[in-house]
Amino acid sequence: MEKIKQTGLSKEEVLEAYKMALRGRRLDERLWQLTRIGKTSFNISGQGAEVAQVAMALAFDRTKDYFLPYYRDMTAVLTWGMTSKDVLLGSFGKADDPSSHGRQMPNHYGSKEHRIISHSSVVSTQYPLSTGVAYGAILSKQDYVTLVTTGEGSANQGEVQEAMNFAGVKNLPLVFVIENNKYAISVPENEQYAIEQMADRGPAYGFPGYRVDGRDFAATYLTFKQAVEDARNKKGPTLIEVMVERLTSHSSDDDQTVYRSKEELEEMKKNDSLAVFQEQLLKEGYLTEEKIEEIEQELKNEINQATDEAEAMPDPTPESISENVWA
Ligand SMILES: Cc1ncc(C[n+]2csc(CCOP(=O)(O)OP(=O)(O)O)c2C)c(N)n1
Ligand SMILES: [Mg+2]
Incomplete structure (x- = not known):
């Protein structure tokens, strides 16, 4: 059977998933442009992880589940319900930025409306x-599932081990994710951890751990689907290590050509997950070249409009400085 069909998603849902991954790429390209021309201060980018993030987020019930993302998760929070304009309001640091009303750095996503913390x-x-x-879900007898993400370097922090241990002990309805892009800024994976795969830390705390290729939309979606189902059915947490690429530098403040070889960067770009997904959808009859063009045009219009609208919004006022912060 064709791979995408195994997900059980309808043709419309698969096309929406593709459009969402492409939205993540095109919006991020816009954020880089804005940083480069001095209209915004900073960008940290999920290019290379879009397909994985869509597959991950789609496996949850985004009308009731909770999401605690990290800074590279723009495409995941878009899939969860935030809009291109919401993201742009955050990058411009505007008063109406739903993440923090302009208090946080760009890319620190949050939305009370969508249960993104x-x-x-x-x-x-x-x-x-x-x-x-x-x-909280257990104590309040609700059946929501919680998703939390981090990077493979950050997964070596002490509190990650504490969190996974506690989750195992309490059998929490929680999906732990490590987005492994093989770099923590300039530090490569062989200097970050000594085990073969980070997924092995799940069983160390008493629950399953899986490593999945984030370029494989169907495999990623199905792995998450199972983890969500298990959490919802009181079978406890799962750790999922998603292998992704970091196509850009760590952020707008560094240059990865200083610490990664030209060959490595070229090899990575050849395996861009978005291109792999697009190729697969063309082959399996979900997409045509015309449809791709149509989606590109729709996204261009959407992102242009969102940029203009967000930029025109007011900045936070000096009088509001002590609002929306812990004071
Ligand atoms: C406790 C702490 N230490 C260091 C930093 C600086 N810092 C920010 S991101 C980062 C690298 C994280 O790498 P990884 O977890 O692999 O995530 P990635 O950025 O690759 O997605 C570091 C060291 C920080 N923000 N917090
Ligand atoms: Mg990393």
Whole structure:
């Protein structure tokens, strides 16, 4: 059977998934442009992880589940319900930015409306927080599932081990994710961890751990689907290590050509997950060249409009400085 069909998603849903992954790429390209021309201060980019993030988010019930993302998860939060304009409001630091009303750095996503919980720049602090959110489901007898993500470098923080241990002990309805792009800024994976795969840390805390290729939309979606179902059915947490690429530098403040070879960068770009997904959809009859063109045009219009609208919004006022912060 064709691969995409195995997901059980309808043709419309698969096309929406493709459009969402492409939205993530095109919007991120816009964010880079805005940084480069000095209209925004910073960008940290999920290029290379879009397909995996769509597959991950689609496996949840986005009308009731909770999500504690990290800074590279723009495409995941878009899939969860945030809009291109919401993201742009955050990058411009506008008063109406749903993530923090312009208090946080760009890419620190949050949305009360969509149950996306804002995170700290101190990496992985969302992990222990997520155990509280998940424990809340048990204490309040609700059946929501919690999703939390971090990078493979940040997964070596002490509180990540504490969070996973607590989740195992309490059998929490929680899906732990490590997005492994093989770099923590300039530090390569062989200097980050000594085990073969980070997924092995799940069983160390008493629950399953899987490694999945984030370029494989169907495999990623199905792995998450199972984890969500298990969490919802009181079978406890799962750790999923998603292998992705980091196509860009760590952020707009560094240059990865200084610490990665030209060959490595070229090899990575040849295996761009978005191209792999597009190729697969063309082959399996979901997409045509004309349809791709149509989607590209729709996204271009959407992102242009969102940029103009977000940029025209007011900045936070000096008088509001002590609002929307812990004071
Ligand atoms: C506790 C802490 N230490 C260091 C930093 C600086 N820092 C920000 S991102 C990052 C690398 C994270 O790498 P990884 O977890 O692999 O995530 P990626 O950025 O690759 O997605 C570091 C060291 C920080 N924000 N917080
Ligand atoms: Mg990393």
